[in-house]
Amino acid sequence: MEKTYDIIIVGGGIVGLATALKLKQQRPKTRLLVIEKEDEVAMHQTGHNSGVIHSGLYYKPGSLKATNCIRGYQMLIDFAEQEGIPYDLCGKIVVATRPEQVPILEGLYERGHQNGLTGFKMLDLAGMREYEPHVQGIKGFFVPQTGIINYKAVCEKYAEKVRELGGEIIFGQRVTGIQQGEKFSNVITEQSYHQTKLVINCAGLYSDKVAQFTQQDPIHLRIIPFRGEYFEIKPEKQHLVKNLIYPVPDPNFPFLGVHFTRMIGGGVEAGPNAVLAFRREGYKKLDIHAKELWQTLTWPGFQKVAAKYWQTGLGEMYRSFSKAAFTKALQELIPEIKESDLVPGGAGVRAQACDRDGGLLDDFSIIERPNAINVCNAPSPAATSSLSIGQTVAELALKRF
Structure with a gap:
């Protein structure tokens, strides 16, 4: 174990990196680590989507999808403008x-x-x-x-900004367990373990598995x-x-x-x-x-x-x-x-x-636990909404500090 962190984010896709960026922007002194099991960012859902900037058309008014997509849409456009990322x-x-x-x-x-x-x-x-x-x-x-953009390029820029702000990102480490204590949790990977006050789970396709590490009862998703x-x-x-x-x-x-x-x-x-x-x-x-x-x-x-x-x-x-x-x-x-x-x-x-009842969750799902925040459902338009979701999760996290 190298050092203790305030927050560890599991997952280097667009939601995890946007959350990291918002945390460092809002509380620069946060000791933050992003753990990604692949060798680079955006290797799964983010890097395989069709690159559409969604307008917020489809989503139930007042839902997390609608509010985050509409807010996140403008945040994404502003970020692309500031950072010179092509979009149309x-x-x-x-x-x-x-x-x-x-x-x-x-x-x-x-x-x-x-x-x-x-x-x-x-x-x-x-x-x-x-x-x-x-x-x-x-x-x-x-x-x-509606527009188009390259979300892998967006992710790479998020990662660059996180590092500029003092956040750490490590690659090639798969999280295999989380040991929870009263004040700290140990996030265990195949290579080592890292101590943190709070875990934020943005593990995408494995978000339910990581969520299960953070609670005693079976997860209902x-x-x-x-x-x-x-x-x-x-x-x-x-x-x-x-x-x-x-x-x-x-x-x-x-x-x-x-x-x-x-x-x-x-x-x-x-x-x-x-x-x-x-x-x-x-x-x-x-x-x-x-x-x-x-x-x-x-x-x-x-x-x-x-x-x-x-x-x-x-x-x-x-x-x-x-x-x-x-x-x-x-x-x-x-x-x-x-x-x-x-x-x-x-x-x-x-x-x-x-x-368990056969409901396909249509809305984003964020589940809070004493030592963890689990982003358990973040399908489309999560890429468009990423900075807004990141801000929402960052605000939930920073309330604890």
């Missing part, structure tokens, strides 16, 4: 392709107003084609606030990993998409459906689907971790989700193995797209918290 507020259109989607679309439009968004407008097909000439649909609307697979559009067909095109989401399922996203570094992605991953960091179809898969399949909440959404799940799995089926879903938005226009892209794994 290009806007997106949300498109209803079938009559039964129109009431959901109109509800989303109203929710955007409730969340304080301005400047967006309802469109007929001719109006949509002013933004996206190749789109097909019966009704839609334009959201000017489990992280269920869902893989999202992308295709990229061949360069000669990228003209079919100018910016971002989204479908109307299924209101019962916490995913946004396959969509088209122009990327800040060039190129256009199509996707993602949402299939159960057979391991928590399973980026390929055949990545399997028997113990993790068993823990998923035997979780009572997952069994209830599977019973309720088995048809949706089978459809997503079919699209995962059938490029033709994936293309057909994309053709609802852009009929001209062909299977031959798509080449395999990357994949990401989303940490979706599921409670």
Whole structure:
């Protein structure tokens, strides 16, 4: 053991690093350590997402997602401006392709107003084609606030600023346990252990496991990993998409459906689907971790989700193995797209918290313990919201000092 810290943050993704940055900005004398098991920042959820700056359109007014996304959006833009990180507020259109989607679309439009968004407008097909000439649909609307950015670059800058402010970041150390005492906890890694007054758990795909280290009773959440697979559009067909095109989401399922996203570094992605991953960091179809898969399949909440959404799940799995089926879903938005226009892209794994009763947590979840703060559910729009979530967690932490 080298020294004692005031706060140790487990996880070097965007939420952990944003929390570290806000802590050091608000209380510079805080002795702070970030422990990351990989060899660099943003190796999992943050580094595999599609780089969208979300406007706050989808989230229930007053929820942690809505308030943090709307506040975090402006904080992210300001940070990118100050630090010279490229971004583009290009806007997106949300498109209803079938009559039964129109009431959901109109509800989303109203929710955007409730969340304080301005400047967006309802469109007929001719109006949509002013933004996206190749789109097909019966009704839609334009959201000017949506943008694109490289979140790995954002993370690297957060880490740089944390170090400038005297915070420490160590890599290649996996946390294997936390021993709690009255005043201090020992955070144990495979290589050593570190003493701290407070642990902040931002472990993403393993947040439930780390949370379990910080309490006596069983945790009532489990992280269920869902893989999202992308295709990229061949360069000669990228003209079919100018910016971002989204479908109307299924209101019962916490995913946004396959969509088209122009990327800040060039190129256009199509996707993602949402299939159960057979391991928590399973980026390929055949990545399997028997113990993790068993823990998923035997979780009572997952069994209830599977019973309720088995048809949706089978459809997503079919699209995962059938490029033709994936293309057909994309053709609802852009009929001209062909299977031959798509080449395999990357994949990401989303940490979706599921409670024992089969509830897929839609909102951010922060659970406080005497010696710990656990960020147990931080799915999209956590990257957009990162500085706001970081500030929220930092304020909870600093109340204790």
